[in-house]
Amino acid sequence: MTADKNSGYRKNFSLIITFLILISVFFVLSLFLAYNFSKKFIENEFVSEKVNVLEASITPYNEFFQNKLPEVSYYNGYLDSATTSRFVDTLLLQYPFVSRVVFYDTEVSTIPVRDGLNIGHFTMGPKYVYQFGSLVPMDSVKLFAKNDPSTAMRGDEFNTLGIKLINYIENLDTARAPTADELFSNFSVVRSNKITYLNIPRFEDLKVYKQMMQRKLSTSPVYQQDMLTFYLDPSKIKIINANPKLYQNIRIEPLTYDPLDTSSQFVTTEITLPGPFSDYKLYFISAQSFVDKAIFRYFLPIAIVLMVFYGVLVLVGFLIYRNLNINQKLYKLQYDFVNNLTHEFKTPVSVIKIAGNNIRSAAALTEREQKMYGRILDEEADKLNGLMNKLLAFTQIENKAIQLNQEKVNIVDFIESTIESHQLKHPDFHFTYEVSGFKNFTTDPVLLGSLFDNLAENAYKYSSPDQKYLHVSARHIKGKIVFRFTDKGIGIPAPEINNIFKKFYRVQNQYNQNGSVGLGLAFCKELITLMKGEISVKSKVNKGTEFKIILPYNE
Incomplete structure (x- = not known):
């Protein structure tokens, strides 16, 4: 509840609970009224249907x-x-x-x-x-x-x-x-x-x-x-029981007939015979349990309709709850995204500003200081540029605004260049790779590079200091190119597996408190969809993670 208040989002679950309580009370009351209506109807039918029995019999x-x-x-x-x-x-x-x-x-x-x-x-x-x-x-x-x-x-x-x-x-x-x-x-x-x-x-x-x-x-x-x-x-006279589900027993008795048993266990009614039989009557008698069955038969369809209506209302309540829950999660994701994005932008901007202030306030800069400040400004600018490019690319992919540029790629050279760039940034990052079944294939090298960079960055980021390791395999299997990225990182908990490709979603762990916007894997998923491929993941906590990517093979 505190998190909701802090994030400015309010679920109003009390309204949903009130709604469910009201429709439940309405449902129970409706069942009660429907049963009373059915009981009254059958009781009236017991009295009125005797005319049809009389007409059929005479x-x-x-x-x-x-x-x-x-x-x-x-x-x-x-x-x-x-x-x-x-x-x-x-x-x-x-x-x-x-x-x-x-x-x-x-x-x-x-x-x-x-x-x-x-x-x-x-x-x-x-x-x-x-x-x-x-x-x-x-x-x-x-x-x-x-x-x-x-x-x-x-x-x-x-x-x-x-x-x-x-x-x-x-x-x-x-x-x-x-x-x-x-x-x-x-x-x-x-x-x-x-x-x-x-x-x-x-x-x-x-x-x-x-x-x-x-x-x-x-x-x-x-x-x-x-x-x-x-x-x-x-x-x-042959008695025709026109309503056997209502009348258990019908017999002809003199008008003066007065039954000895008038207990509440039986329901009775009578009607006088016409013409020369006017000294006699049709006497109808049914056990109360028999009449109760007729009441239940009449009540059951009404109860089913009420239950269906109640079920629809409960479903509506559930969907409202579900939407509120989804909206809360989306709001939280967006809230975290804005916070993290602000942090991501704020850090390099702050560094650039500090470096700029130092340069401006210094009376003179040594050659070493010039190189240091130049490197700092260059690196922080690259961070800002990379972040903006990722956001722009993600938006373009979602809006189908990116066209695939098909070029022939030598897979060994491509993987080795990726390894070199990452090892320059992270000297403690250990890479291995293997390729089998093909040397070249046609794809978009920029998008494929973005894919490799994101998965490599994740492998490095979510591994303990002594386990910075990534193995990349590329195989040609039945007309498909299958890439596997296997690391020895902290792994992904099983309940989180189905959520990691969602926008703004971040797995909560010690490496992910700050500095993640929650777009990396979502970006990968969109890239692979654009390239008409598939991505899946297998992971064990504290053992490592393997991402499997399948792309169409074009020579």
Whole structure:
């Protein structure tokens, strides 16, 4: 923290931590709200989805009521027991909830009847009454015969629908044809667990029926009518569970059914069956654990979306932290660069200024003093010039402003001249070299010289006084020139290997406290890239370092 303050850089990590805490709180709160929403939604679905189950389960009944019952009218009153038996057999197979059918083979005439309805000169009574069904005993198929005194007419359903028919005929508007809905509703009776239906006569016949109630007709017409009572068993309704992931068990119970177990371990709801089944209800029951699974299934996709969103925000926070960290390092590198560059410039400038002041203040200079001051001024000027040239060259390389000057180089002469120049500067610097596989190759000698000079300077600078040593090897291998620069210096720690080619980066050691800008190896890397080559390094601390450079071979 002190280093940050001293360098003038502030990371504001507290803002990142606050951001992460806020989004974490928001994430947890979102999960909580999402779960409550999922729970409420599933609870509402548990109550509302029962309508879909009801509709799916009573679809066969609706089809029977709307399509099968009207088929009775197609026979125009001329059904007989055999035809009705076949009709009922088909019906029982198709609609299992129909348990039995009572067939009233009925006549409408002007002749009074003993078992039936007599209104004015309108009479309606059964000739025969038959019962059909899979569980009906054979001896009870015929329940009543008009001419058989041994049979008795039990006509509750017959009388109910007959009275409804008489009321309708009495109020019939003969000037207007009734609608299909009017006829259907007046020629059927829906009661608990049964439906009674009378075939619908023609409108002209209904007019005659009304006349028969009002006066005696000159003729004595007889009309055939078929009345059927369908007895229904609600327990035979096939329950269609339209949502098996929500409803664990569905059954049909009487309206008065009251479960004994009403613990919180179960969730229940119910809905009344329609029409003739109105004394019964669909009863839905699921274990709480079963409903919890449905809640989790609904909640899981929402939670995944929230987690992805949270992950994106955390990633954003991480990237901000990473950028701040990188910016801090860059700032520190630049800060160190400015400090070191200032020091690099300040030292020779100070020496030049001191030498200049001495020359100016001296009354007379001996020949020895002139040579000394001349050498000092020359060396310090060379340092300044070299530093400026390196910075300029680095900038030109980065901006692709340098063009390669291809010249043929004798590698042995080139290496020996490099050795000589460095040994003049550093007499204690020991050089060895070897060349194999080639003598000459085409390259830019200036850039190659800069490369050799930088690596040689590093080998000398980062070695202990008794280990100032560098071995250079040059080999021609498979169309490439491979240079190896091996020293016996202090080495590079493994964690630093990946950073040494970065601009302004300096490995912290006893030889690098001052006097390094952090451009040497970065400059080498840019040079080699420009020359379409590669550079790598191997190093062991206190053992030495080897730089390997691969350049294309051009004769």
